[in-house]
Amino acid sequence: MRRLRTRLAGALLAVLTLTTATACGGSTAAAPARKTAAAATTANRVEPLADTPTPRLPVTVPSADGKKVTVERAERIVPLSGSLSEIVFTLGLGDRVVARDITATFQQAAKLPVVTRNHDVSAESLLSLKPDLVLAETTTGPAEAVDQIRAAGIPIVVVDPAQDLDDVGPRIRAVADALGVPAAGEELTERSEQRIAAVREDVPHEREEPRVAFLYLRGSASVYLIGGRGSGATSLIEAAGALDAGAESGLDKDFTAITSEALVKAAPDAILVMSKGLESVGGIDGLVEIPGVAQTPAGMDRRVVSVEDGVLLTYGPRTDQVLKSVVAQLYKDGGE
Secondary structure, three states: HHHHHHHOOOOOOOOOOOOOOOOOOOOOOOOOOOOOOOOOOOOOOOOOOOOOOOOOOOOEEEEOOOOOOEEEEOOOOOEEEHHHHHHHHHHHHHHHOOEEOOOOOOOOHHOOOOOEOOEOHHHHHHHHHOEEEEEEEEEOEOOOHHHHHHOOOOEEEEEEOOHHHHHHHHHHHHHHHHOOOOOHHHHHHHHOOOOOOHHHHHOOOOOOOOOOEEEEHHHOEEEEEEEEEOOOOHHHHHHHHOOOHHOOOOOOEEEEEEHHHHHHHOOOOOOEEEEHHHHHHHHHHHHOOOOOOOOOOOHHHHHHHHEEOOOOOOOOOOOHHHHHHHHHHHHHOOOO
């Protein structure tokens, strides 16, 4: 399930076939339109540091797979996740990136060739671009492809996947160290953490913390999942001054197939979704037709928070924008 959560965090652009999910049918009457969802409106671009750093190489850095990796050059970089790509570009080294993961959806990376499919890398496609450094996550696969890249003599630095807000700084530093720009990593970490803190200071305080359920939806594949304690959304929800309804209801697994009983027990006041997932079920009108949704406070109020797939759970340099969007949508009528 950790691999599944990483795919969700990466915001897959292709529909995933998940054998653990169950199809949901039936319909329920939609409540009157009182609230609507609006995806994050911030331009889908990263904001590089003002000064472009110059890598000081070679460096030897620890890799999350237990290896020590020596990086001799960083002229042709391939980050194998959208989050890692975002960090490289925001550090100011985007002009050195020669390929992208399918989940790197921000504008500066859009024209780069794609070397992954559903988080799996094509070793042949990657090697044809002659990279001198590959940045990967512990869930990057298949293992045969990773071994083939290493056998070709390409250094691979593996970074632990993002789990929550506390991972923003460590992931930035890990990438910056591997690129030979540790000072830029510290600068970006400080900027990112300060911006997140500023958003948190402005979170409205309600008398009772709203309960927010994170739902992962892919209607065309009949995938309807509710996030639990390991979904990766808990930290973001709590930073927005709310409670993770799935985790609070006792869901300890990353994701569980949605049932009416699970939703009633979670009793969310609001529902958090990825924008493409919401579109895949027909918007809010389709969302409330999923059995159990219309019976929750969130369904009755049509209180839905929608964030663009490519940034929702990346926990990186744009997390402050994600948090700001969640807060704005969650407290549309103002907090107390």
